[in-house]
Amino acid sequence: MxxxxxxxxxxxxxxxxxxxxxxxxxxxxxxxxxxxxxxxxxxxxxxxxxxxxxxxxxxxxxxxxxxxxxxxxxxxxxxxxxxxxxxxxxxxxxxxxxxxxxxxxxxxxxxxxxxxxxxxxxxxxxxxxxxxxxxxxxxxYPTDYEVDREYVIAQSEYYLTKGAGDLYTYDFEAASNNNPSHVVFNGHQTILHDQPLKANAGERVRFHFSNNGPSGTSSFHVIGGIFDRVWLEGHPFNEMRGMQTVLVGASGSATLDMIVPEEGKYILIDHEFVDAEKGATGTLKAGPRKN
The missing domain is CATH 2.60.40.420 (Cupredoxins -  blue copper proteins)
Incomplete structure (x- = not known):
């Protein structure tokens, strides 16, 4: 694959x-x-x-x-x-x-x-x-009746090196040293740019974000957005508000609500930029506000 x-x-x-x-x-x-x-x-x-x-x-x-x-x-x-x-x-x-x-x-x-x-x-x-x-x-959750869109995003790492022929293979040394070759959302380095998530201005978008690791942490952020409500690990008792970035360890998660402020493109990113430059980015494309 x-x-x-x-x-x-x-x-x-x-x-x-x-x-x-x-x-x-x-x-x-x-x-x-x-x-x-x-x-x-x-x-x-x-x-x-x-x-x-x-x-x-x-x-x-x-x-x-x-x-x-x-x-x-x-x-x-x-x-x-x-x-x-x-x-x-x-x-x-x-x-x-x-x-x-x-x-x-x-x-x-x-x-x-x-x-x-x-x-x-x-x-x-x-x-x-x-x-x-x-x-x-x-x-x-207390905002369920307001949610317009709902997405699952899984962050994960690959530790790959060029093998024989056209295939890459698992790099044991890189994995042992926590030095991934690729850090991705939903399994592929560019899928959430080539096929961006969609919403409209004014909508409440819910992300179920899971850092599947296996070893790295994630500082999940949306450029241009603030998370209105955040439930750490997705449990309704663990509520926080107005968060710019949510730190999620390996195997951890969060459920996050964001209200899209206006039409345009919003970049999903792991704000640990070494991971972002290895692929942990995506796009939320927002259309015009609907009545």
Whole structure:
């Protein structure tokens, strides 16, 4: 798959994309999760079911990462940060061809990373095995009725070096030294510029922002905007107001509301500029104010 112009590598994925599918549940929901390790077969991704996952429908309509099947047999596992369980059996590693099934309950509202927990966790996450679970509070946020647009943004790092042929490969030394080759929003260095997020002047836009790491911090900022409300980790009790920048550590998150002041382009950025220059930027394109 492609992570930047001219940069392709053999990713390890959940469901064929990086980040993996966005899961959206409500506080108190019981989730039954099933995963099969298909790393030893060339997977054909079928057309999404009518009325099925919105995420998979979006991927089918917009194959931006130019994904193609690859075989790399490898043990894998799943760790849901939204789940409060004993990890012994649920987060355990399964081999190629094996299946795991378990239940967990979304006891806490918020935005949470999920990732592969098989050693080296650093490598499995950096290779692409991470995603986001949004757990909506059972009583909502106080501004829910005002929200016009809602987006999920996952920041993550790649540690890649030029390999044989056209493919890049995992750089163990760079990962160990926390020196990423690319830092990106939603899996690709330029996707949120080539396909900017959209809004109109005066609208309240909500971002569910997750720093999936695996190792870096993020100082999330929108150039030209102030975050009207911020819920750290996405929990409604953790409310802050009028924030210019929100510091989010690896595996941390925030739910952020911004009121778009006027028509124009607003740049989403990790204000730790070393990361911004490696790709952690995007665009929110605002149209004219609507009645």
């Amino acid at each position: 492609e992570v930047a112009e001219g940069v392709r590598y053999q990713a390890w994925t959940f469901g064929g994309t990086v980040p993996g599918p966005v899961l959206h549940v409500r506080e108190g929901d019981r989730i039954t999760f099933v995963m099969k390790n298909r790393s030893d077969e060339e997977v054909t991704i079928t057309d999404p079911a009518k009325g099925g996952s919105p995420f998979m429908n979006q991927v089918a309509e917009n194959p931006y990462q130019k994904n193609s099947s690859a075989i790399m047999p490898m043990p894998h596992s799943m760790d849901f940060h939204a789940g409060t369980v004993a990890k012994d059996d649920k987060w355990r590693t399964i081999g190629p061809g094996e299946t795991i099934k378990f239940d967990w309950i979304a006891n806490y509202a918020g935005t949470y990373i999920y990732h592969c927990g098989t050693p080296s966790v650093l490598m499995h996450t950096a290779m692409g095995q991470h995603g986001v679970v949004v757990v909506s509070p059972k009583d909502g």
